[in-house]
Amino acid sequence: MIISMKKAATPEQIDHVKQLIEEFGYRVHESRGSERVVFGAIGDERGKERLTCLEAQPGVEKVIRILAPYKLACRETKPEPTLIDLGLGVRVGNGKLLVIAGPCAVESQEQIMTVAESIKHSGAHMLRGGAFKPRTSPYAFQGLRNDGLVLLAEAREKYGLPVITEVMDIAGIEVISEYADCLQVGARNIQNFQLLKEVGKTNKPVLLKRGLSTTIEEFLMSAEYVLSGGNSNVILCERGIRTFETATRNTLDISAVPVLKEKTHLPVIVDPSHGTGHARYVEPMAFAAIAAGADGLMIEVHPRPEEALSDGPQSLRPNEFEKLMEGIRRIAAAVGREV
Ligand code: PEP
Numbered sequence: 001m002i003i004s005m006k007k008a009a010t011p012e013q014i015d016h017v018k019q020l021i022e023e024f025g026y027r028v029h030e031s032r033g034s035e036r037v038v039f040g041a042i043g044d045e046r047g048k049e050r051l052t053c054l055e056a057q058p059g060v061e062k063v064i065r066i067l068a069p070y071k072l073a074c075r076e077t078k079p080e081p082t083l084i085d086l087g088l089g090v091r092v093g094n095g096k097l098l099v100i101a102g103p104c105a106v107e108s109q110e111q112i113m114t115v116a117e118s119i120k121h122s123g124a125h126m127l128r129g130g131a132f133k134p135r136t137s138p139y140a141f142q143g144l145r146n147d148g149l150v151l152l153a154e155a156r157e158k159y160g161l162p163v164i165t166e167v168m169d170i171a172g173i174e175v176i177s178e179y180a181d182c183l184q185v186g187a188r189n190i191q192n193f194q195l196l197k198e199v200g201k202t203n204k205p206v207l208l209k210r211g212l213s214t215t216i217e218e219f220l221m222s223a224e225y226v227l228s229g230g231n232s233n234v235i236l237c238e239r240g241i242r243t244f245e246t247a248t249r250n251t252l253d254i255s256a257v258p259v260l261k262e263k264t265h266l267p268v269i270v271d272p273s274h275g276t277g278h279a280r281y282v283e284p285m286a287f288a289a290i291a292a293g294a295d296g297l298m299i300e301v302h303p304r305p306e307e308a309l310s311d312g313p314q315s316l317r318p319n320e321f322e323k324l325m326e327g328i329r330r331i332a333a334a335v336g337r338e339v
Protein backbone atom coordinates (compact mmCIF):
# COMPACT_ATOMS: atom_id res chain seq x y z
CA MET A 1 0.00 0.00 0.00
CA ILE A 2 1.06 3.57 -0.67
CA ILE A 3 0.29 6.39 1.71
CA SER A 4 0.68 9.68 -0.04
CA MET A 5 0.94 12.74 2.21
CA LYS A 6 -0.54 16.10 1.33
CA LYS A 7 1.78 18.76 -0.07
CA ALA A 8 1.00 20.88 2.99
CA ALA A 9 1.42 18.08 5.58
CA THR A 10 3.42 19.21 8.61
CA PRO A 11 6.56 17.33 9.75
CA GLU A 12 4.62 16.19 12.85
CA GLN A 13 1.78 14.75 10.74
CA ILE A 14 4.32 12.98 8.51
CA ASP A 15 6.14 11.47 11.51
CA HIS A 16 2.90 10.39 13.13
CA VAL A 17 1.67 8.57 10.03
CA LYS A 18 5.03 6.85 9.67
CA GLN A 19 4.81 5.71 13.28
CA LEU A 20 1.30 4.36 12.77
CA ILE A 21 2.34 2.33 9.73
CA GLU A 22 5.13 0.76 11.78
CA GLU A 23 2.74 0.08 14.67
CA PHE A 24 0.48 -1.79 12.23
CA GLY A 25 3.40 -4.14 11.63
CA TYR A 26 4.61 -2.84 8.27
CA ARG A 27 8.07 -1.87 7.11
CA VAL A 28 8.11 1.73 5.91
CA HIS A 29 9.75 2.77 2.69
CA GLU A 30 9.96 6.54 2.62
CA SER A 31 10.22 8.58 -0.53
CA ARG A 32 10.72 12.32 -0.22
CA GLY A 33 10.04 13.99 -3.53
CA SER A 34 10.28 17.71 -4.21
CA GLU A 35 6.51 18.05 -3.74
CA ARG A 36 5.44 15.52 -1.14
CA VAL A 37 6.33 12.59 1.07
CA VAL A 38 5.10 9.15 0.00
CA PHE A 39 5.24 6.09 2.26
CA GLY A 40 5.30 2.54 1.00
CA ALA A 41 3.96 0.09 3.60
CA ILE A 42 5.74 -3.20 2.95
CA GLY A 43 4.32 -6.34 4.50
CA ASP A 44 1.40 -8.71 4.58
CA GLU A 45 -1.46 -7.34 2.49
CA ARG A 46 -4.00 -9.10 4.72
CA GLY A 47 -3.95 -6.30 7.29
CA LYS A 48 -4.51 -3.65 4.66
CA GLU A 49 -7.84 -2.44 6.08
CA ARG A 50 -5.99 -0.75 8.92
CA LEU A 51 -3.81 1.05 6.39
CA THR A 52 -6.87 2.14 4.41
CA CYS A 53 -8.14 3.90 7.57
CA LEU A 54 -5.04 6.12 7.52
CA GLU A 55 -6.87 8.20 4.94
CA ALA A 56 -8.67 9.78 7.91
CA GLN A 57 -5.38 10.95 9.47
CA PRO A 58 -4.53 14.66 9.22
CA GLY A 59 -2.01 15.33 6.44
CA VAL A 60 -2.82 12.18 4.44
CA GLU A 61 -3.80 12.78 0.82
CA LYS A 62 -4.73 9.23 -0.14
CA VAL A 63 -4.04 5.58 0.46
CA ILE A 64 -3.50 3.55 -2.68
CA ARG A 65 -3.34 -0.20 -3.07
CA ILE A 66 -0.42 -1.20 -5.26
CA LEU A 67 -1.37 -4.00 -7.57
CA ALA A 68 2.12 -4.59 -9.00
CA PRO A 69 4.06 -7.25 -7.08
CA TYR A 70 7.19 -5.09 -7.27
CA LYS A 71 6.18 -2.66 -4.55
CA LEU A 72 9.41 -0.69 -4.28
CA ALA A 73 10.35 -0.69 -7.95
CA CYS A 74 6.98 0.60 -9.18
CA ARG A 75 6.22 4.15 -10.21
CA GLU A 76 3.33 4.50 -7.78
CA THR A 77 5.71 4.21 -4.83
CA LYS A 78 8.12 6.74 -6.28
CA PRO A 79 6.82 8.88 -9.13
CA GLU A 80 10.07 10.77 -9.73
CA PRO A 81 13.01 9.05 -11.48
CA THR A 82 15.76 7.53 -9.35
CA LEU A 83 19.07 9.31 -9.67
CA ILE A 84 22.15 7.16 -9.07
CA ASP A 85 25.63 8.40 -8.29
CA LEU A 86 28.20 6.16 -9.96
CA GLY A 87 31.29 7.89 -8.61
CA LEU A 88 33.77 10.42 -9.96
CA GLY A 89 30.92 12.80 -10.74
CA VAL A 90 29.07 10.40 -13.06
CA ARG A 91 25.31 9.99 -12.60
CA VAL A 92 22.46 8.20 -14.26
CA GLY A 93 18.76 8.98 -14.10
CA ASN A 94 19.12 12.75 -14.35
CA GLY A 95 18.00 12.95 -17.98
CA LYS A 96 21.54 12.98 -19.37
CA LEU A 97 22.55 9.98 -21.41
CA LEU A 98 25.10 7.70 -19.71
CA VAL A 99 27.57 5.91 -21.97
CA ILE A 100 29.43 2.90 -20.55
CA ALA A 101 32.07 1.35 -22.80
CA GLY A 102 34.91 -1.13 -22.65
CA PRO A 103 35.92 -4.64 -23.50
CA CYS A 104 33.87 -7.72 -22.77
CA ALA A 105 36.75 -8.99 -20.63
CA VAL A 106 39.86 -7.39 -19.20
CA GLU A 107 42.66 -9.25 -21.00
CA SER A 108 45.90 -7.36 -20.31
CA GLN A 109 47.19 -4.04 -19.03
CA GLU A 110 47.87 -2.85 -22.57
CA GLN A 111 44.37 -3.78 -23.71
CA ILE A 112 42.42 -2.14 -20.88
CA MET A 113 44.57 1.00 -20.86
CA THR A 114 44.26 1.43 -24.63
CA VAL A 115 40.49 1.07 -24.44
CA ALA A 116 40.13 3.33 -21.40
CA GLU A 117 42.17 6.09 -23.02
CA SER A 118 40.26 5.92 -26.29
CA ILE A 119 36.75 5.77 -24.83
CA LYS A 120 37.56 8.63 -22.46
CA HIS A 121 38.77 10.65 -25.42
CA SER A 122 35.59 9.84 -27.34
CA GLY A 123 33.41 11.02 -24.45
CA ALA A 124 32.29 7.84 -22.65
CA HIS A 125 31.51 8.28 -18.96
CA MET A 126 32.24 4.88 -17.47
CA LEU A 127 34.53 1.92 -18.16
CA ARG A 128 33.28 -1.67 -18.30
CA GLY A 129 35.33 -4.87 -18.34
CA GLY A 130 34.72 -8.35 -17.04
CA ALA A 131 37.27 -9.81 -14.61
CA PHE A 132 35.11 -12.83 -13.76
CA LYS A 133 33.41 -14.06 -16.92
CA PRO A 134 30.32 -16.27 -17.17
CA ARG A 135 31.15 -18.41 -20.21
CA THR A 136 29.00 -21.06 -21.82
CA SER A 137 32.02 -23.34 -22.17
CA PRO A 138 34.22 -24.23 -19.19
CA TYR A 139 37.14 -24.34 -21.65
CA ALA A 140 36.67 -20.72 -22.74
CA PHE A 141 38.60 -17.79 -21.16
CA GLN A 142 37.18 -17.30 -17.67
CA GLY A 143 38.68 -13.86 -17.01
CA LEU A 144 41.79 -12.56 -15.24
CA ARG A 145 39.87 -12.63 -11.96
CA ASN A 146 41.57 -10.58 -9.19
CA ASP A 147 44.33 -9.41 -11.56
CA GLY A 148 41.60 -8.03 -13.80
CA LEU A 149 40.17 -6.02 -10.90
CA VAL A 150 43.58 -4.50 -10.20
CA LEU A 151 43.92 -3.48 -13.86
CA LEU A 152 40.45 -1.91 -13.85
CA ALA A 153 41.37 0.09 -10.75
CA GLU A 154 44.54 1.27 -12.50
CA ALA A 155 42.57 2.43 -15.53
CA ARG A 156 40.02 4.12 -13.24
CA GLU A 157 42.78 6.04 -11.53
CA LYS A 158 44.61 7.04 -14.69
CA TYR A 159 41.62 8.10 -16.79
CA GLY A 160 39.15 9.22 -14.12
CA LEU A 161 36.47 6.79 -15.28
CA PRO A 162 34.30 4.94 -12.74
CA VAL A 163 34.27 1.21 -13.45
CA ILE A 164 31.65 -1.50 -13.63
CA THR A 165 32.39 -5.21 -13.56
CA GLU A 166 30.41 -8.40 -13.13
CA VAL A 167 29.92 -10.19 -9.83
CA MET A 168 29.13 -13.84 -10.51
CA ASP A 169 28.70 -15.17 -7.00
CA ILE A 170 28.32 -14.17 -3.37
CA ALA A 171 31.97 -14.96 -2.65
CA GLY A 172 33.05 -12.27 -5.12
CA ILE A 173 30.98 -9.38 -3.74
CA GLU A 174 33.43 -8.18 -1.12
CA VAL A 175 36.56 -8.01 -3.24
CA ILE A 176 34.75 -6.62 -6.30
CA SER A 177 33.16 -3.91 -4.15
CA GLU A 178 36.66 -2.76 -3.16
CA TYR A 179 37.60 -2.08 -6.78
CA ALA A 180 34.41 -1.32 -8.68
CA ASP A 181 31.99 1.61 -8.58
CA CYS A 182 29.09 -0.50 -9.78
CA LEU A 183 28.34 -4.23 -9.50
CA GLN A 184 26.98 -5.91 -12.61
CA VAL A 185 24.70 -8.91 -12.21
CA GLY A 186 24.73 -10.72 -15.53
CA ALA A 187 21.87 -12.12 -17.58
CA ARG A 188 22.58 -15.66 -16.38
CA ASN A 189 22.33 -14.65 -12.75
CA ILE A 190 19.25 -12.46 -12.90
CA GLN A 191 17.21 -14.99 -10.94
CA ASN A 192 19.98 -15.99 -8.57
CA PHE A 193 17.91 -14.72 -5.67
CA GLN A 194 20.58 -15.40 -3.06
CA LEU A 195 23.06 -13.24 -5.00
CA LEU A 196 20.43 -10.50 -5.44
CA LYS A 197 19.74 -10.49 -1.71
CA GLU A 198 23.45 -10.13 -0.95
CA VAL A 199 24.10 -7.27 -3.40
CA GLY A 200 21.00 -5.69 -1.86
CA LYS A 201 22.87 -5.49 1.43
CA THR A 202 25.73 -3.48 -0.09
CA ASN A 203 25.67 0.24 -0.78
CA LYS A 204 27.15 -0.11 -4.28
CA PRO A 205 25.07 0.72 -7.33
CA VAL A 206 23.92 -2.49 -9.03
CA LEU A 207 23.33 -2.97 -12.76
CA LEU A 208 20.93 -5.81 -13.48
CA LYS A 209 21.02 -7.34 -16.94
CA ARG A 210 17.79 -8.86 -18.20
CA GLY A 211 17.93 -12.63 -18.48
CA LEU A 212 17.70 -14.54 -21.73
CA SER A 213 14.12 -15.54 -20.98
CA THR A 214 13.10 -13.06 -18.32
CA THR A 215 9.76 -11.30 -18.64
CA ILE A 216 9.51 -7.64 -17.72
CA GLU A 217 7.69 -8.57 -14.53
CA GLU A 218 10.32 -11.14 -13.54
CA PHE A 219 13.02 -8.57 -14.31
CA LEU A 220 11.35 -6.04 -12.02
CA MET A 221 10.95 -8.68 -9.32
CA SER A 222 14.71 -9.23 -9.47
CA ALA A 223 15.18 -5.50 -8.96
CA GLU A 224 12.73 -5.76 -6.05
CA TYR A 225 15.05 -8.28 -4.36
CA VAL A 226 17.89 -5.75 -4.38
CA LEU A 227 15.67 -2.84 -3.35
CA SER A 228 14.05 -4.78 -0.52
CA GLY A 229 17.52 -5.53 0.87
CA GLY A 230 17.95 -1.78 1.39
CA ASN A 231 19.96 -0.90 -1.71
CA SER A 232 18.01 1.65 -3.73
CA ASN A 233 20.67 2.11 -6.41
CA VAL A 234 19.51 -0.25 -9.12
CA ILE A 235 19.94 0.23 -12.88
CA LEU A 236 18.15 -2.03 -15.36
CA CYS A 237 19.81 -3.13 -18.60
CA GLU A 238 17.98 -4.53 -21.60
CA ARG A 239 20.48 -6.75 -23.44
CA GLY A 240 18.33 -8.87 -25.70
CA ILE A 241 16.23 -11.95 -25.10
CA ARG A 242 16.21 -15.36 -26.72
CA THR A 243 13.65 -15.83 -29.48
CA PHE A 244 13.35 -18.12 -32.53
CA GLU A 245 15.42 -15.58 -34.51
CA THR A 246 19.01 -16.57 -35.24
CA ALA A 247 20.16 -13.73 -37.53
CA THR A 248 21.18 -11.83 -34.42
CA ARG A 249 22.69 -13.27 -31.23
CA ASN A 250 19.65 -12.16 -29.22
CA THR A 251 16.54 -10.17 -30.03
CA LEU A 252 17.02 -6.71 -28.58
CA ASP A 253 13.69 -5.78 -27.02
CA ILE A 254 13.63 -2.02 -27.59
CA SER A 255 10.00 -1.93 -26.50
CA ALA A 256 11.22 -2.96 -23.04
CA VAL A 257 12.53 0.61 -22.67
CA PRO A 258 9.19 2.50 -22.74
CA VAL A 259 7.48 -0.37 -20.90
CA LEU A 260 10.04 -0.31 -18.08
CA LYS A 261 10.09 3.50 -17.98
CA GLU A 262 6.33 3.44 -17.52
CA LYS A 263 6.39 0.82 -14.77
CA THR A 264 9.44 1.80 -12.75
CA HIS A 265 11.36 4.83 -11.51
CA LEU A 266 14.69 3.00 -11.96
CA PRO A 267 17.07 4.04 -14.77
CA VAL A 268 16.97 1.83 -17.87
CA ILE A 269 19.97 1.37 -20.15
CA VAL A 270 20.46 -0.71 -23.29
CA ASP A 271 23.32 -2.98 -24.38
CA PRO A 272 23.17 -3.28 -28.17
CA SER A 273 26.43 -5.28 -28.26
CA HIS A 274 25.05 -8.38 -26.54
CA GLY A 275 21.63 -7.47 -27.92
CA THR A 276 22.70 -8.06 -31.51
CA GLY A 277 26.03 -9.91 -31.35
CA HIS A 278 27.33 -8.09 -34.43
CA ALA A 279 29.41 -4.91 -34.43
CA ARG A 280 27.64 -3.57 -37.52
CA TYR A 281 24.23 -3.57 -35.83
CA VAL A 282 25.42 -1.79 -32.69
CA GLU A 283 25.07 1.73 -34.08
CA PRO A 284 21.48 1.50 -35.39
CA MET A 285 20.29 -0.20 -32.21
CA ALA A 286 22.11 2.32 -30.00
CA PHE A 287 20.31 5.09 -31.88
CA ALA A 288 16.98 3.26 -31.50
CA ALA A 289 17.56 2.90 -27.76
CA ILE A 290 18.11 6.65 -27.35
CA ALA A 291 15.02 7.43 -29.40
CA ALA A 292 13.03 4.98 -27.24
CA GLY A 293 14.00 6.92 -24.12
CA ALA A 294 16.84 4.87 -22.61
CA ASP A 295 18.86 6.51 -19.83
CA GLY A 296 22.09 5.13 -21.18
CA LEU A 297 24.02 2.63 -23.27
CA MET A 298 26.57 -0.08 -22.66
CA ILE A 299 28.90 -0.74 -25.61
CA GLU A 300 31.70 -3.30 -26.02
CA VAL A 301 34.95 -1.86 -27.39
CA HIS A 302 38.21 -3.73 -28.07
CA PRO A 303 41.46 -2.44 -29.62
CA ARG A 304 41.66 -5.53 -31.88
CA PRO A 305 38.29 -7.34 -31.96
CA GLU A 306 39.75 -10.12 -34.14
CA GLU A 307 42.05 -11.06 -31.24
CA ALA A 308 39.48 -10.67 -28.44
CA LEU A 309 39.24 -13.55 -25.98
CA SER A 310 35.47 -13.07 -25.79
CA ASP A 311 32.77 -11.33 -27.82
CA GLY A 312 35.09 -10.03 -30.58
CA PRO A 313 32.40 -10.12 -33.31
CA GLN A 314 30.22 -7.63 -31.43
CA SER A 315 33.04 -5.34 -30.28
CA LEU A 316 33.72 -1.96 -31.86
CA ARG A 317 37.23 -0.72 -32.60
CA PRO A 318 38.17 2.55 -30.86
CA ASN A 319 37.75 4.53 -34.10
CA GLU A 320 34.33 2.97 -34.66
CA PHE A 321 33.33 3.88 -31.12
CA GLU A 322 34.49 7.45 -31.73
CA LYS A 323 32.18 7.61 -34.74
CA LEU A 324 29.35 6.03 -32.76
CA MET A 325 29.71 8.75 -30.09
CA GLU A 326 29.35 11.45 -32.75
CA GLY A 327 26.13 9.80 -33.92
CA ILE A 328 24.91 9.39 -30.34
CA ARG A 329 25.34 13.12 -29.76
CA ARG A 330 23.34 13.90 -32.91
CA ILE A 331 20.49 11.53 -32.04
CA ALA A 332 20.44 12.69 -28.43
CA ALA A 333 20.22 16.33 -29.55
CA ALA A 334 17.37 15.43 -31.92
CA VAL A 335 15.32 14.04 -29.02
CA GLY A 336 16.27 16.85 -26.64
CA ARG A 337 18.77 14.91 -24.57
CA GLU A 338 22.26 15.79 -23.40
CA VAL A 339 25.15 13.31 -23.46
C1 PEP B 1 28.70 -8.85 -20.29
O1 PEP B 1 28.20 -7.72 -20.12
O2 PEP B 1 29.90 -9.02 -20.55
C2 PEP B 1 27.85 -10.04 -20.22
C3 PEP B 1 28.35 -11.24 -19.96
O3 PEP B 1 26.57 -9.74 -20.46
P1 PEP B 1 25.23 -10.61 -20.27
O4 PEP B 1 25.20 -11.02 -18.83
O5 PEP B 1 24.17 -9.65 -20.66
O6 PEP B 1 25.35 -11.78 -21.21
Ligand code: MN
Pocket: 104, 105, 274, 300, 310, 311
Ligand atom coordinates in the same frame (compact mmCIF):
# COMPACT_ATOMS: atom_id res chain seq x y z
MN1 MN C 1 30.49 -9.66 -23.55
